[in-house]
Amino acid sequence: MEGMSMPLSMGSSVSSTRHSTLSTLIPTPTASTGGTDNMDNNMEGMGDMETQVGGCKISMLWNWDTVDTCFLSESWQVKSPGGFAGLCIGIVLLVILLEFLRRASKIYDRYLIRQHARATKVLAATSVNNSTDTANGALIVKEGTTALPHTTPFRPKLWQQGIRALLHTLHFALAYWIMLLAMYYNGYIIICIIIGAFIGFFLLQWERLSPRSDGETGFDSGTEATGCHG
Incomplete structure (x- = not known):
């Protein structure tokens, strides 16, 4: 056992x-x-x-967040309803500034064209006055009986092209910044962008329109020496 x-x-x-x-x-x-x-x-x-x-509300879907939302960085955080209202006003002004830069580029191009047109007129008047074919060339040009040649296309100078490039770069950078703000899909921000685009175009693109043979319209084209492309 x-x-x-x-x-x-x-x-x-x-x-x-x-x-x-x-x-x-x-x-x-x-x-x-x-x-x-x-x-x-x-x-x-x-x-x-x-x-x-980091304490920031970030969403890649449509949202209506206000307080504690962050844009572009953690340091840009909205901490109060008043701060968010100020942000909305600032975005409206940014879009208006975008339209201002677009208008400034057009105005500067028209300034260059007018300057070139004046130089062309002076050159044409000088050539007519020095011509031996017309005894009273200066009087004829003054009275407008002699048709001056049309303004020919020209290439801006180096410093003039630099100013045009600077205006274009500022416009491009600001537009890209506004696009980044819109990518947060915040309904209030997108509405402010739309409002700013309406106000900016209404105020800064209120131009005198006139028909052209090529189907385009221009600003004050009836009073300028040449038709300016905007």
């Missing part, structure tokens, strides 16, 4: 060892549920990081 008790005790120890090994390999329902809860919590944390970055 004593000899039989030893194998039985060894068998029971082996079975208990197998049971403990299987219990460690196979998770219990309680452990599985806890793992699922932890995974859900991690997913929720990742979702919070998508909308809360």
